[in-house]
Amino acid sequence: MENSQRRAVQSYRTRLGERGLARFEVLGRDTDRDLIRALARRLAEDSAEASRLRATVGQALTGECPRKGGILAALRRSPLVGADLDFERSREDGREVDL
Secondary structure (H helix, E strand, C coil): CCHHHHHHHHHHHHHHHHCCCCCCCCCCCHHHHHHHHHHHHHHCCCCHHHHHHHHHHHHHHHCCCCCCCHHHHHHHCCCCCCCCCCCCCCCCCCCCCCC
């Protein structure tokens, strides 16, 4: 490969890395090519749907059920634990409405 082509490939891979993406090769059946490409494309989006898909595929591959208490554990790790915040709302009757 020529130097200019080598630099182009290197800069392309650097730009991918800055976006948090990596290029890699997988082996699979020829019939699964479109499925794997669609899955990779969807996972690269970094959206809520991609996170759900990532969790679903990961769960299917490991065969484990999702652990219970995940929300409670996240709340306990919160930096606001023990901050002694007051969440009391003032009770007002509101305004008068003339119908």
